Amino acid sequence: MNVLLTSHGSTGDIYPVIRLGRALVEAGHEVRFATVSLFRDEIESAGIEFVYLPPDWDQSGFAEAMRDLTKARHALDLIRIIYSESLPFLDEILETLQRELVSADIFVTSYVFANLCTLARQANVPCVVTTFAHNVVPSVSYPPEGLPRLAAPAFLRRRWNQVLWKLTDRVLCWQINRVVGEAMARHGMGRAESFALEPADLALVTVSAKLCQPPRLWSDRFKFTGYLRWQSPEDAALEDTLKNFCQNEAVPILTFGSVTFDEARKVMTRFMRNWPAGKKIIIQSGWAGLTIERPNDQMLRVGRVSHDQLFRYASLVIHHGGAGTTASVLHAGVPHVIIPHIGDQWFFASEVKRLGVGLEVKRKRWPEDLPKAVRMIEKSKKMPQRARDLAVELAKEDGPAAAVHALEQLLRG
Template identity: 45%
Template structure:
């Protein structure tokens, strides 16, 4: 197959697609990845052909966009802001994608833009989506995030309640997206979004663990396939490893990383967290998009820059983070407990999953600077958290999301490896 991938957003939206692209190449297929120039070197370093789509933002512009989303507070308002920002670049993006689809056998996008299906249909190319969080997968067990579960209802009534709210939520999301894009849909030659949750594409790869995350969910439509995680890790950096080894001295140390999340009060809240951190305890702080440098003069705090999750997590006893899908997956794979201080979008959902699994705790989005030092100590010292984290790691080690995803895409298109 000759495959075009596209995804838009922060690192957690890009790296799973890089992982999928590498797996497709390993399976004998040709792959191009259309994304923003900010991730150009990551894509090229992974051995994937890069295709530029807007916006041509640098790191500071992406960070400011993240702050704008955080100000919106509610997930629905954040979704509205995502599409408001995207509308400025949508027509150019569609033109580039349509040109790139010439001669392609498959078009795979991320779940945020199901209306890209219209581009694939114009070119008579099969279209699939990748979903990075199963909180948008309709089922008969759990309603959408903001809806009370009412599990005390008799089973038939509970099922009706859950299904009704999935239908309502899908309609509300459709209306929100279409309202933001109404001025550009015709110029971009895209159809209005319809069935965002219920029927976004004929094939949706749900890139989370079936063994850890799907358990207990019933009534999932056959178009939604839990593949396992699509994780991509950059190579270890030898200089960073030397620094980590020198600082940790063979001991595991708590890690704080907020990845690509930043917000107006991020630096002030980190200063408060550092002030509450025990002065005699070591801590690794990853700077991230917020460019944290609080604690740089503290002899027991090590500040590091960009590094792969897996490399840093080998030194971690527990992790405090924002609850991004990719970071949560990495910590689960590491087998260490975690504390999540959710900030935007699906991060509250992931925090609830971590609590459900017994592998960590959820801190308040605003109160985490006071809570997190105590929570990190708790998950690091209590055997139950350690045991459950190792049990989840064991399940994940038996799954192969990349292999499963490639097999599903090959079956969907009805094609094996490209003979050339």
Template identity: 45%
Template sequence: MRVIVTSHGSTGDIYPVIALAVALRNAGHDTVFATLPVYREEIERAGVAFYPLCADSHEITIQAWMGRLQKLHSPISQLREVFMCALPLLPDLIQRTDGVLKGADLLVSSYLFPMNKGLADRHGVPFATLSFAHQAVPSPDYPPENIISPRWLPSGMRRVWNAFLWRAANRIVDRVINRAVRRPLRDAGLPLVRNFFSAPAERVIVAVSEKLMRPRAAIESRFRFTGYCRWQAPEDARLEEELTMFSGGEKMPVLTFGSMVYPDADAWMRRLAAAWPRGRKLVVQRGWAGFEAPAGRDEIKVVGSVSHDQLFRHASAVIHHGGAGTTASALHAGVPQLVAPHIGDQFFFGREVERLGCGFRIAKKCWPEKLAAALARLDASPEFAASALRARATLASENGPTQAVEELERFVAETKAGRAAACVS
């Protein structure tokens, strides 16, 4: 079948979809990844067909978007900002997605762009979404993230209350999205977004570990946990030599904040240099923050873009921001973690790391000063390392991309069978 996959954002929104696209291609499906031109090289290097959803002439600075998001504290404000940032591109995105859908058998979209359902329905194409986090999966057995469900209520009443909270969350998020995108959707003849949480698509692939992450709760059957869909950039042989020489064969802490933006990165590194113990080695990934090695601190090595799997093989612990993809990589590495959440669902993943016993959170505002003491706490408690190894062993038994492809194939077959039965009746 011909499958169109699409996602936008940072690499954490792109790499899982590359993994899914590669698995679909390997299963014999004609697969096209439709997204922004900035990711063309990564996608084509993976052997997946690329389709641009806007012209190369568009000045898209995703780093600037992320910087604006980090200044907002409310998840609702952050969600509004996502769509306001995308608003100038939406007419082009809609028009080009409409074009690439001709002759398609399935559209798989990032859950953040539920308006693509209207385009899929226009072409009669089954529509599925891909979710990189599981806190957005609704259930009457727990409330939406960061909302309290009174434990003193009887269980039946608490389930009713939780269901009400999810309906309210649907209405609030739908309103936020629709206020931002109402005009381009109307101009394209598309319906407004409805039921962002409870019914974003007929099938939702939740691309996290089912064994580690799936809640023990009643969840609607449209949500299918498949395991992580992970894609890694090619490994760098020269960097491997550098890291091996730098480490002397010993494991060392690795810090990476991925797509987080630091307008004053040099000031943060000066704070780190002032607090970090002399002679103790630390690897810092430059990332979107643009961190540079502090002068006179040879024990702090800064590296550029590199596969997480390659980098984390050298790690005694991983210090990160709690992004979905980075958390997955740290769990697969089987090492303890320190999570300094910056924005959005990173706070949720920080709590998940704590729940799994693989590490704990530290505050973003003071991580340079607190880092050494937090690592000492990790080292002093072997339970963190043991839990991390158990998590890695669990993940080794899962194959997220293959499971996701099987779920999507079943979904398309069920949809076709349902439509055929409806025609006969």
């Protein structure tokens, strides 16, 4: 089959789709990935055909957009910012996708941009969305994220949750139509009619079914596949540096991935002031450009590197709670300290706590509060063991194969 993939955003949005594309290529399918040029080299190195979509930003441009997203007050505001950022480029995006859909057998887009499925329906092409955050999966077992739970008998709770999901679906569609409705109309797409409940013919939820799937799904169009993880290449030279620094000792690792925030230099100065003297830590600079403010032989700063390679040296990982980083730490079998900054990162912090493998530290005072959280984990016997046990279970799953099978089944009908 000929598969057209598309996604926008940071590495956390793009890497799972690259992994899906690679799995499809390995299964003998033709795959194109329409996205921004920042990720072209990695897409093509995976054997996937690249199709250009705007904007043609470098990493600093996307980092600035990420800073804007950290200012969102709630999920509805986040959707507004995301769609507003896309608006100047939307006509070209839609025209390109309409052209590419002519030769596609199946179309896969990000859950955030489920409105693009309208293009696939116009072309009589089955449409699929992917989501790496399972809090968007509707279920009568719980209300939408951030909305109140009802203290009542089970049948009343289920009815309450059902009403809230339907209301949420309408409100999200209203927000999308308000921002990009005119642009969609210019391309004959009509208005967004369902975002949360019926986003596509199939919704691939790319997390572990065993760890994350709710007892009741809204419909069978939502399928939990397991994680889709794509890694940067391992670095042999860096491996020697890591070995020499760690000296056979597992150490804490700090990484905020593609998250950016204001006054990063001042924040890291506070971190340096509060981190225990003589205690080793590895700091990944990431998109925020985290720095070590003065020479310290107990601190090692690294740049872009495979999480699997880096986390082999971790006693625990301090991170932002991004979906991809959370998945990598779970697979590494070490505890988390999560410092959420944006969107679903608070949800992943709650999931890590639910699974018994980590703690959350508030963003406002994380440089001051982090050492205490690290000490708590290092003194715990249950948390590291629980993390190792979950990693063993995750190693049994094959998310890419499950996702490919689901797409093949959809096309066969």
